[in-house]
Amino acid sequence: MLALPTPLANLFALFPLRTYPPILPLSKKPCTAPTLWVQSPVSPDDTLSADVECLKWQAYLAFRGLTAIHLRTDIHPEGCIDRRLPNLHTPSAEIEDGELLPARLIPTWVDSQKGAVDPNLEGYTDEAARDESRAWVTLLEGAVHAGLLLVQPQPSYLKQILAFSFTPSLSFTWSSADQSGTPSSNALPGPSFQTLVTPPPPPATGLTSPIPPSGVRVSPNAVMTRYRDAISALSERLGTDRWFLGSSEPTPLDALAFAYLHCILEFENDSIRVEVSRRANLVAWEKRVRDTVKAAFTVV
Amino acid sequence: MGIVLHITPADWGLPSVNPSCLAAVLFLQLSIPGNFSVSECTNPDASPTGQLPYLTHDHHVAVNFSSIVKYVSSLEGRKAGEYPNANIDQGLSKFQLSQKTAWSTHAETHLGDLLYYMLYSVSSNWVNMTCQTLSSQFPRPQRYYVPFRIRELYRPRLEAAGLWSIPDVEKEPKKPFKPISPEVEKVENTSVFLQAFEKEKVTEKAKPILDLYSRLLKKDYFFERDRPSALDAIVAAHILLLLEPPYPDPVVKQLLLDSYPSLVTHARLIFSQTLAASAPAMSKVLAPISTWRDVLPSMPWSRTSRTRSEDEIRFDKLRWSFFGLVVGSMVAYLSVVGRNVKIRIVRAEDVAEEEEDEELEEGDGELEDS
Numbered sequence: 001m002l003a004l005p006t007p008l009a010n011l012f013a014l015f016p017l018r019t020y021p022p023i024l025p026l027s028k029k030p031c032t033a034p035t036l037w038v039q040s041p042v043s044p045d046d047t048l049s050a051d052v053e054c055l056k057w058q059a060y061l062a063f064r065g066l067t068a069i070h071l072r073t074d075i076h077p078e079g080c081i082d083r084r085l086p087n088l089h090t091p092s093a094e095i096e097d098g099e100l101l102p103a104r105l106i107p108t109w110v111d112s113q114k115g116a117v118d119p120n121l122e123g124y125t126d127e128a129a130r131d132e133s134r135a136w137v138t139l140l141e142g143a144v145h146a147g148l149l150l151v152q153p154q155p156s157y158l159k160q161i162l163a164f165s166f167t168p169s170l171s172f173t174w175s176s177a178d179q180s181g182t183p184s185s186n187a188l189p190g191p192s193f194q195t196l197v198t199p200p201p202p203p204a205t206g207l208t209s210p211i212p213p214s215g216v217r218v219s220p221n222a223v224m225t226r227y228r229d230a231i232s233a234l235s236e237r238l239g240t241d242r243w244f245l246g247s248s249e250p251t252p253l254d255a256l257a258f259a260y261l262h263c264i265l266e267f268e269n270d271s272i273r274v275e276v277s278r279r280a281n282l283v284a285w286e287k288r289v290r291d292t293v294k295a296a297f298t299v300v
Numbered sequence: 301m302g303i304v305l306h307i308t309p310a311d312w313g314l315p316s317v318n319p320s321c322l323a324a325v326l327f328l329q330l331s332i333p334g335n336f337s338v339s340e341c342t343n344p345d346a347s348p349t350g351q352l353p354y355l356t357h358d359h360h361v362a363v364n365f366s367s368i369v370k371y372v373s374s375l376e377g378r379k380a381g382e383y384p385n386a387n388i389d390q391g392l393s394k395f396q397l398s399q400k401t402a403w404s405t406h407a408e409t410h411l412g413d414l415l416y417y418m419l420y421s422v423s424s425n426w427v428n429m430t431c432q433t434l435s436s437q438f439p440r441p442q443r444y445y446v447p448f449r450i451r452e453l454y455r456p457r458l459e460a461a462g463l464w465s466i467p468d469v470e471k472e473p474k475k476p477f478k479p480i481s482p483e484v485e486k487v488e489n490t491s492v493f494l495q496a497f498e499k500e501k502v503t504e505k506a507k508p509i510l511d512l513y514s515r516l517l518k519k520d521y522f523f524e525r526d527r528p529s530a531l532d533a534i535v536a537a538h539i540l541l542l543l544e545p546p547y548p549d550p551v552v553k554q555l556l557l558d559s560y561p562s563l564v565t566h567a568r569l570i571f572s573q574t575l576a577a578s579a580p581a582m583s584k585v586l587a588p589i590s591t592w593r594d595v596l597p598s599m600p601w602s603r604t605s606r607t608r609s610e611d612e613i614r615f616d617k618l619r620w621s622f623f624g625l626v627v628g629s630m631v632a633y634l635s636v637v638g639r640n641v642k643i644r645i646v647r648a649e650d651v652a653e654e655e656e657d658e659e660l661e662e663g664d665g666e667l668e669d670s
Contacts, residue, residue: 036657135402138409157475194456198408199320202350207449210345219349222364229366230405233398 009058031098033070035089036061037080040073042266047071047297048290050266052148054086059255059289062296064110070300099142122252129245133253135243136237138229144260147227148247150220150270157173194216228275234277248291258293261286302634303328303336303357304369304585306347310340312545315575315582317433319415320365320408321353323537327365328572329582330528331372331388339585342438351557366404369530389529396523398533403516410509414552417463417502418453418542424549426451463505465498499551507559514560520569528570534660536570539563572583 004012036058039051049055061069080087081102088101090109101109112151117123124130193216194200204215234257239243244253264276265286276282301630305328315338316322341347347354348363355362355371362371369389376386392400417542420429424600435448458464513535518524522531542552543564556564608616 005312044634127515131515132399132402135399135406138406139402142405142409192456194453195460197316198405198412198457199351200453200457202344202453203449206345206350208345208438208446210441210445213449213452217350219363222349225367226405231399233401236394236398237402239395248430 012186031089031091033068033091034066035072036297037072037085037087037089039073039077039085042132045299047294048261048262049086051085052145052263053084053103055262056256057086057088057106058297059258059293060106060252061110062293063250063255066110066113067296069297070299071297085258089249109135120157123247123249124245124251124253125247129247132245133251134232136253137256139233139254141191142196142198142261143226143230144234145191146193146223147230147272148193148260148263148267149193149196150218150227151267151272177242193223197223222251224271227272231279231282233260235282238281238285240281254289258286258289262290303332303355303372304339305353305355306339306341307353307557311433312541313438314540314544316353317437317541317545318352318543319412319537320351322499322541323534324353324355324365325460325582326537326570326574327369327388327530327533327577328372330533330570330640331386332375332383333574335383336566337585342442349560365408365534379596388527391525392523392529400529403522403531407513407534407538411513411542413461413463414502414506415538415541416458416548417465418552419452419545420454421458421463421465422547422551423465425547427645428548429558431452431547455492459646461505463502465495468569490669502551503555506555506643510556510560510563514562517562517566528573532570536567540571543567587661619631 036054037047038054038058041048042050049058075085075087077083077085081100084103086103088103088106088109090099090101092099111117121127121130122133124133197218201216201218203213204217205213206213206217207213242248243250244257245251247254261276261282265271265283266274276286305324307316307325308318309316311317314322325338332342332652344350345354348361351364353365353368355368357371361373362368372383373387373389375383376390389397389400416426420426431447431451434450435443437443438446455464516522520526521528522535523529539556543555547553
């Protein structure tokens with residue numbers, strides 16, 4: 001046998017070999033019930049997300065009659081499919097860890113659970129109402145969203161720099177459009193004024209100047225006027241109906257309208273909240289629908 | 301000074317090449333024909349929001365299409381008899397007015413996207429038609445860069461809508477004796493396939509949108525009325541701009557002509573009422589000549605022109621008179637103190653020559669000594 005020379009053995013004795021117990025993944029919980037991953041709510045005991053996109057899908061699931069859905073709020077958008085919340089984590093018989101669905105596949109999954117709705121009418125009363133829903137969806141996602149974006153607190157320049165240097169995001173590209181830190185942040189740069197306002201706003205340095213264009217010149221008055229018109233039209237259209245467009249059952253449009261109205265009413269900025277809060281029918285509708293949606297979710 | 305509408309210049313047989321401007325012209329022709337004039341403006345930065353169209357009436361300025369509609373509709377009630385039928389949406393119920401708001405936004409967004417795709421995104425249309433038209437409209441220094449900036453404006457929006465097209469790959473002319481490598485062929489073929497499917501994709505996107513409007517249009521006009529509303533102006537403006545320009549690559553135009561005759565008829569009807577030879581004539585105002593000022597960037601601080609109070613003006617005067625006093629007394633002081641100071645310009649060569657002379661003189665002395 002060849003023995004190790006004593007000095008070398010002494011040297012190696014300074015670095016003993018230690019074996020640590022394996023680190024178990026902390027977040028691995030068995031998926032027992034369908035779990036929706038959402039942006040965290042404003043207050044921890046609330047079950048309604050502060051993000052419009054997440055809230056829309058929460059309302060959609062609740063309206064389709066699903067109950068006892070779990071919520072997870074501890075997941076970063078970059079951990080999701082498409083780098084965008086919400087995702088639905090469903091228990092599955094074949095796959096051990098369950099199946100993760102991006103938002104666009106949620107309707108298919110719901111159809112498999114609850115039976116499909118008529119694909120032609122999508123739950124609306126008739127063809128005209130279905131066509132009209134398209135116009136209202138555009139109004140909500142365009143004019144109302146632009147109003148919401150206008151009063152969204154922008155992170156200060158210093159904060160952006162600090163956020164960049166101390167908490168690097170998981171991806172290796174960093175864009176200035178990434179508003180980390182705001183309650184409605186989502187990893188992908190969400191809709192901006194350039195995509196929401198029609199016609200698109202000119203650059204801040206002007207179109208005809210020889211200076212290279214930079215920034216966006218948004219006219220707050222124009223955006224607010226459109227927002228005001230949109231809310232008053234929405235209130236007029238709802239009237240005293242139970243659901244939008246005279247449907248007897250909630251539709252995807254109701255889910256979207258609820259998401260926007262709830263976010264506006266929860267917003268601390270008065271200038272956009274007052275437009276909704278002075279219309280009694282919208283406030284009453286939102287209050288009634290809120291209880292339905294809240295009841296369907298439990299925070300894990 | 302009456303009502304003046306400022307729009308982008310005319311081309312393709314239409315008063316403006318911008319859908320919002322064209323919609324504003326159609327709307328004013330329907331509501332207050334003959335009572336307004338049009339000014340072709342090549343400097344969008346002259347507008348309070350940096351965008352055309354805008355409308356000026358005495359001291360009132362209305363920016364963007366929806367506020368123009370609002371302002372003009374309110375004129376009927378303000379001055380009795382002067383603008384009869386200015387409110388062309390009269391007769392619509394509150395319920396229909398709310399629907400009109402939603403449909404107008406939908407038309408501006410989705411028909412707008414189709415139109416912007418045709419004008420700015422399809423590269424053959426852009427290179428052979430839109431870019432040339434836009435360049436010809438701007439004055440000399442700006443025509444070289446403004447059209448490209450306008451195209452860039454629409455880019456984020458079209459990318460979000462999935463309508464930004466893949467640029468044409470510059471094909472090298474095939475050389476007869478060049479070895480054919482499978483990689484190069486593959487790249488070329490991929491772009492050909494992508495472009496072929498892009499047209500299919502756009503047609504797939506355009507169909508549901510145009511279907512909506514052809515179903516909505518049950519009679520001659522929207523909302524089953526016997527006269528047009530503001531919504532008719534918006535939809536017709538977009539359809540006309542999709543139909544009239546000589547597109548080298550007419551994807552959506554062909555689709556409209558083939559499958560949506562009702563929308564085409566509607567657009568032509570609105571055209572004949574507002575822009576054809578039989579329609580009331582529009583008076584044109586000569587646009588202000590572009591100056592060097594247009595080239596200057598519009599900065600946030602130069603946009604706010606506030607009126608100054610009398611006190612401020614007085615203080616300004618005092619401040620300037622103080623500066624004048626300081627400068628004047630400085631000049632007076634210097635002229636008194638510096639009376640005896642002479643200023644002589646001494647050049648380096650002069651100094652050197654003098655020194656040389658001195659040296660020579662010294663040398664002479666030495667020679668004499670020895």
